[in-house]
Amino acid sequence: RSKGLVFSGIQPTGIPHLGNYLGALESWVALQDDYSTVMYSIVDLHSITQPQDPQVLRDNIMDMAASLLACGIDPTRSILFQQSQVSEHAELSWILGCLTSMPRLRHLPQWKMKSKQKNEGSVGLYTYPVLQAADILLYKSTHVPVGEDQIQHLELAQDLARIFNNQYGEFFPEPRALLSGTRKVKSLRDPSSKMSKSDPQRFSAVFLTDTPDDIALKIRRAVTDFTSEVTYEPDTRPGVSNLVSMHAAVSGQTIEGVIRLAEGMDTGQYKNMVAEAIIKKLQPIRLEIQRLRADQGYLESLLAQGAEKARSLAAPVMKEVRKLLGF
Ligand code: ADP
Numbered sequence: 001r002s003k004g005l006v007f008s009g010i011q012p013t014g015i016p017h018l019g020n021y022l023g024a025l026e027s028w029v030a031l032q033d034d035y036s037t038v039m040y041s042i043v044d045l046h047s048i049t050q051p052q053d054p055q056v057l058r059d060n061i062m063d064m065a066a067s068l069l070a071c072g073i074d075p076t077r078s079i080l081f082q083q084s085q086v087s088e089h090a091e092l093s094w095i096l097g098c099l100t101s102m103p104r105l106r107h108l109p110q111w112k113m114k115s116k117q118k119n120e121g122s123v124g125l126y127t128y129p130v131l132q133a134a135d136i137l138l139y140k141s142t143h144v145p146v147g148e149d150q151i152q153h154l155e156l157a158q159d160l161a162r163i164f165n166n167q168y169g170e171f172f173p174e175p176r177a178l179l180s181g182t183r184k185v186k187s188l189r190d191p192s193s194k195m196s197k198s199d200p201q202r203f204s205a206v207f208l209t210d211t212p213d214d215i216a217l218k219i220r221r222a223v224t225d226f227t228s229e230v231t232y233e234p235d236t237r238p239g240v241s242n243l244v245s246m247h248a249a250v251s252g253q254t255i256e257g258v259i260r261l262a263e264g265m266d267t268g269q270y271k272n273m274v275a276e277a278i279i280k281k282l283q284p285i286r287l288e289i290q291r292l293r294a295d296q297g298y299l300e301s302l303l304a305q306g307a308e309k310a311r312s313l314a315a316p317v318m319k320e321v322r323k324l325l326g327f
């Protein structure tokens with residue numbers, strides 16, 4: 001295990017889909033063997049930048065805890081916790097916000113996109129990259145697994161570490177990106193866009209809790225094209241290539257390997273093979289989510305223990321920060 005502290009967060013916005021799993025969670029699991037301290041946070045403070053129904057949010061937090069554990073996040077090898085249970089996140093976020101200029105945030109692409117959709121956004125939506133920086137710096141994190149879409153937010157965290165260090169003396173290490181697999185899983189109904197929770201189309205995403213029948217139906221309905229042969233050509237044949245790439249990922253094979261298996265099949269026949277491979281991968285995860293979800297007391301006590309550990313790392317850092325600021 002190399003020295004260093006890995007931190008990443010995920011919003012409790014529903015059961016993760018196959019894109020979340022292959023693009024993020026699977027590598028989160030692997031990192032537990034690679035670094036001495038690994039922290040994963042269910043970032044509920046971030047999720048309230050959009051309106052949330054309290055009961056739904058509570059359920060979503062438990063769903064996410066169960067999902068992460070079922071995917072292989074192991075509380076004996078990593079610290080799994082709920083962000084709002086460690087109030088230091090909010091405190092450091094305020095301090096870092098005072099070091100952040102307005103224009104620095106205005107140009108971040110997610111603000112531009114989300115505030116345009118809503119005509120105007122809240123202060124929380126505007127400053128949430130600062131909270132993200134606080135999440136990371138609070139533990140003096142050295143490595144942050146991120147998707148490509150989050151690189152600019154990590155750059156803000158790096159800038160804020162530098163700005164803080166210039167002003168108050170060398171304190172925060174500059175966190176580095178761990179680019180989790182650049183394989184983007186595409187929407188099953190529109191392979192030109194990514195698989196996403198917020199896609200309103202019913203059959204566009206495979207969720208970790210989908211039954212074998214759900215999965216078979218969704219894959220059968222996946223958009224392909226008028227060529228029956230199975231090939232991997234992401235630019236010209238995004239639909240069938242998405243099936244090939246999901247198949248390779250869930251079965252641990254290479255693209256060439258699965259293309260060979262599909263030789264002589266038409267895309268219709270091939271879909272059965274893809275569905276079977278996805279079902280085989282996700283069934284144990286689905287059953288484990290169900291099992292964990294039935295014992296809310298266990299999940300809550302596990303999150304409480306995680307928060308305890310997180311606080312024990314955050315408290316001494318904040319004590320130093322307060323002293324450096326003159327409090
Ligand atoms: P969603 O767009 O479904 O709400 P999030 O934005 O919550 O997903 O993403 C959580 C994590 O999953 C991020 O690390 C993100 O990069 C990754 N991710 C999301 N969608 C995909 C996808 N279709 N393919 C690969 N990775 C994805």
Ligand code: NA
Nearest residue numbers: 013196197198
């Ligand atoms: Na999203």
